[in-house]
Amino acid sequence: MxxxxxxxxxxxxxxxxxxxxxxxxxxxxxxxxxxxxxxxxxxxxxxxKNKDDILIKIYNSLWEKLYNELLTVTRNEALSPIEKIDAMIDLIFDMFTENPSVTIVFVNEQENMNRVSGDKYSLFYEKFLDEGEKVIKEGISSGMFNKNIDLKIFRHFIFGSIRNLLHQWAITPDKLPLNKIRHNFKFLIKHGIMK
Amino acid sequence: MxxxxxxxxxxxxxxxxxxxxxxxxxxxxxxxxxxxxxxxxxxxxxxxKNKDDILIKIYNSLWEKLYNELLTVTRNEALSPIEKIDAMIDLIFDMFTENPSVTIVFVNEQENMNRVSGDKYSLFYEKFLDEGEKVIKEGISSGMFNKNIDLKIFRHFIFGSIRNLLHQWAITPDKLPLNKIRHNFKFLIKHGIMK
DNA sequence: ATTAATAATGAATGATAATTCAAAAATAAA
DNA sequence: TTTATTTTTGAATTATCATTCATTATTAAT
CATH class of the missing domain: 1.10.10.60 (Homeodomain-like)
Known part of the structure; x- marks a missing residue:
């Protein structure tokens, strides 16, 4: 055969x-x-099975990988909350650094994936953010982070900004070095724009 | 006739x-x-002319309105840089508050608009951000804003975060009050998450 | 060698939906 | 009224692909 x-x-x-x-x-x-x-x-x-299925499999494997790496960060008890935030940001940047096309698909096709996958997409998204939220909570209880920030708002804030930065980078990877973006991003998340 | x-x-x-x-x-x-x-x-x-043309006209009118309102803010010499930032954020939130459907289209169809409109979309986007960037520059020269922040990075940072927050709000407008989102957003942009 | 699976092909099929256009409807002017 | 002009209609046309499936190719086992 x-x-x-x-x-x-x-x-x-x-x-x-x-x-x-x-x-x-x-x-x-x-x-x-x-x-x-x-x-x-x-x-x-x-x-x-069909065209949709290709998109679904692409997203499944990306989210799977993102989530597993996130767990290794959040479960690492040696890290302080702020170190965990840094590690989480690194993990996302590292994931997409290799391949601009993957980045563009991940960023652009979110909505199509959402429509095509039932609620699978939003489950991934929420599960990931729930896990990340734990770190923010730790940071608040330990007194490092500002306790007046709404956790649900912060998660969409950080995810939206990182998504757009990766997207802009992926469109023209030579315009801005990804490491500079990463560095500025970490600073802005922690300290904002004001002196 | x-x-x-x-x-x-x-x-x-x-x-x-x-x-x-x-x-x-x-x-x-x-x-x-x-x-x-x-x-x-x-x-x-x-x-x-065709289906694309409908999308193009929707975006044209949105960007036109956004840009004109931005100009009234940036040209208002009575405002400090930080007041201008607040006014800019208000302007965007106000624009989309009225109508979740408009918000969803604006956020989701950006990429289709981009593909369909030649470079018209990115011209709008860049023009808008260029104008906003002036305010950040003022803030830096006046010593209010941190001068180590890359302007190109900041613009994509702020646009991405606001976009995602508006999107999440528009999907389920009752989950989080838009005013709370706006308030938290202003704080995060200015001060970040750390105490 | 021959056979029996399984893998792979790509032209034909079918479904969908954008776009067109000949015909009908409406009304201002004559 | 009738005519001339413009607007509107919606069924017919057309284009585009996703998907299928009868056929062909490949090779492990006998």
Whole structure:
């Protein structure tokens, strides 16, 4: 019997990330993804139920990875709350540094993923932020962080700003060095703009 | 001769905002927009070149309004830099408070608008941020703001955070009062999270 | 070698929905 | 009234792809 050669599923995902980043999910054609992955159009459907399924699998693996790394940070009792915040920011930046296309898809297709995945997307998002929120709570009880800040507001604040910065970086990676962005970002989150 | 009755263009735009917010630009059907606007499908094409054109006109008018209001703030010499920042934040919040659907479209369809409008979207975005940046510069020269903050980074930081907060509010307007969000937001921008 | 699976292909199918346009409706002017 | 002009209609046209599936290719086992 014939046997699978190479890793077509991986090839397809990688091509899809590229094409989704370039044209957006809705304008991306399965035939083009297949071509770039070096397989026939129909083969895509041997590995994925449909077009939505490709997007879902991309997000699942990203969130999975993000969440697992987050846990290693939040569970590290050697770190102070502020060190944990830094480590969390690093984790997100590191995750996306490798690949601007992945970043663009993650940032741009959130809404499509949301629509396509039932409530899977928002579950990931909330679970991640819930875990991160624990760190903020620690920081407040330890007296390091300002206790008047609403936790729900802060989580959307920080996620929105990081998302937009990564996006802008990913569009033109050479315009601003990611390390400078990261450094400024950490400062702004901690101290804001006023002296 | 027959004469135009009512304001069909406005009816279509309002319906489109609603439908775009509910289903997203690509899943939104012209026939459904027409139905909700109380006109025939074909009539949409008397007022708009095509579907893209509807989105473009929505954004144009939003950015136009945002930019004009920004100018009245930045040109007001009676205000200190920090008062201007507050006024700028108020202006954006006020703009979107009225209508969650407009907010959702503005936030979600940015990328489609970008693809569809040539570089019109990014011109608006940059023009707006350039004008806002002047205020930050004033704040730095007057010694109020921290001079180590990169202006390009700050603009994407603040825009991303405000965008996400408005989005989360618009999805479930009753979950968090917008005034509380606004208040926390102003504080975080100025002082960050640390005591 | 031959067979029996399984993998892979890509042209054909089908569904969807944007856009067009010939016909109908409305009304200002004659 | 009738006419001329402009607006509106919505069914027909058209374009675009996602998805399917009959066919072909490949190779492990016999």
């Amino acid at each position: 014939r046997v699978k050669e190479g890793n077509k599923e991986k090839d397809i995902v990688e091509a899809a990330v590229d094409i989704f980043a370039k044209h957006g999910f809705h304008k991306a054609k399965i035939s083009q993804i297949a071509e770039q992955a070096g397989v026939a159009t129909g083969s895509v459907y041997l590995y994925f | 027959r004469v135009k009755e009512g304001n069909k263009e406005k009816d279509i735009v309002e319906a489109a905002v609603d439908i775009f917010a509910k289903h997203g630009f690509h899943k939104a059907k012209i026939s459904q927009i027409a139905e909700q606007a109380g006109v025939a499908t074909g009539s949409v094409y008397l007022y708009f």
